[in-house]
Amino acid sequence: MAASRDARRLYRLVQEGRLCALREELDMDIEAANRDYKRHLHEAASMGHRDCVRYLLSRGAVVDCLKKADWTPLMMACTRKNLEVIQDLVEHGADPLLKNKDGWNSFHIASREGDPPILQYLLTICPDAWKTESKISRTPLHTAAMHGCLEAVKVLLQRCQYQPDCRDKCGLTPFMDAIQCGHINIARLLLQEHKACFCAEDSLGAQAIHRAAVTGQNEAIRFLVSELGIDVDVKATSTHLTALHYAAKEGHVSTVQMLISLGADINSKDERNRSALHLACAGQHLACIEFLLRSGLRDSPDITGTLAQQLTRNTDILQCFGHSMMA
Template identity: 70%
Template sequence: MAPPGDPRRLCRLVQEGRLRALQEELEVAGGYQRPEMAGVFQRPAGDTLLHCAARHGRQDILAYLVEAWKMDIEATNRDYKRPLHEAASMGHRDCVRYLLGRGAVVDSLKKADWTPLMMACTRKNLEVIQDLVAHGANPLLKNKDGWNSFHIASREGDPVILRYLLTVCPDAWKTESKIRRTPLHTAAMHGCFEVVQELLDRCHYEPDCRDSCGVTPFMDAVQCGHVSIAKLLLEKHKACSSAADTLGAQALHQAAVTGQDEAIRFLVCDLGVDVDVRAESTQLTALHYAAKEGQTSTVQTLLSLGADINSKDGRNRSALHLACAGQHVACTRFLLQSGLKDSADLTGTLAQQLTRSVDLLQDFSHRAES
């Protein structure tokens, strides 16, 4: 049986909300009140019992620890999280309000410069966000990656929270991360259709705004398979379907890399994008990209849309070369069965690569069977 004051047992009592049992345990273990007791019951992560109470929404225990044992509400763990970070991140409004009422620092920073408001914006809990803002939380503060609270809320996809943040801080949308990604990029990538609508209606992002890699929100939507958002950006934001990133790759190429067959059909069949269009710097086609990543289904889709199986990139490599180089056995076999005209592709080093790929596959199969 664990001795009185055992940290694991104390944390378990807090998690289970057993206030009376916790009181008895602490009285036996301590027997007197002193501020330094805050450090006695730390877990390996550096959490105090206050962190544990705040994380699990035990407001009565939180109050008991602060008022009876004088535990420090600004105690930090090894990630510099304070109890307010924990309560905000889990959406425990009672704990948030209690800590704020006791004077907790509203814009305290944890590791990577996250504030409690940023943590709250990872949850769809408008009331907690409102409480923090009412106590002076600043939505414009940025973490180490350059994201503010509005940017984080855009990723989570709750338009009600975005409207609120725009109401209390109308310029919150005018933000870019350190790699120049906007909330519109983030919402498009994560498939947050209603948020994208809200951003297009209320904010003023430039059409085809680019991050540091030259990627636009339209490209983000396409490469993640969010066709409805891609259509919305075309209709309401006049996005360009043929825009290229810093490497000269277009949305079609990016969709081939991630294997988004529906998006590829949309680009080629509905928008008329050339299925064999080349990335400017590498001269790779979408078929090359798909083969390089071993996206067999996408290779099949591209060929069904008329992609040239024998086209070569700027280094005279075919899709088969790239599939073999990546040791993508299924993709290599499919390309071989799809009417290649140049059988010389399988000579020399390429043949060795293919043989190695097959050997690896067979070895894996034997191991799986045994």
């Protein structure tokens, strides 16, 4: 019990960066770990306390010790924008190519944070650091694009040799990641500098416009349709769903409005003969149903009958259909 209290006190000193107090207290095992196998060096690196990091290293702390999920102190340091701590760890032998349980190395983690000097440094000391994929085949370029790290994406395109439209296990490209997260500036850069294909399909045959509809990224949809000329009614090849179907399924009313304003066919059917209204009803999205009914669906009487059993427990939706029929 006393040992546990001692360990907690030491972790607190490291978190707070209190080096003098740490020196006075640290007569115990320098590799002591908590229940997650996190050691003092992990904590100091993750908090960016350079003095503590250097002191622990000088005392012989294992530089590539592993905590839960196989994270090293260098990986923890890469979650912070503190180049000096990263340099100290590397100079004491930290390996940037080690991977955690998800298949991420330190460069991949740094790409998520998006600090260009850190990426440039890691590429200088380990030129092959970019040649890594997670266990689901995501590259640092995917990650930087998803997290909106524009300057990091510029570094990756300048110094690394990623194939245009590299895909993860779901078939997603960095361009799709940028679009579905609303990072239009990165999408433009990938088109201009990496020759990304804006109509590439994922493993389910969905394109970037479909992914943007799922996440409700209205401005990204406008960019794809108005600037790039993508057909607003293009269907995913495996399901025949349009962007309007996807938006209705998720209940994104503003996205449904956007798509219709861009000319989406409200009566378009998927391979199972379902319209966007069918999918809005299946998801019990009342506001979306009301908007679609007001927008002039030709086959609402047929849909009312088809979905009657499914909607019997939702009187608000049934009333919505009733008002639509009487209008």
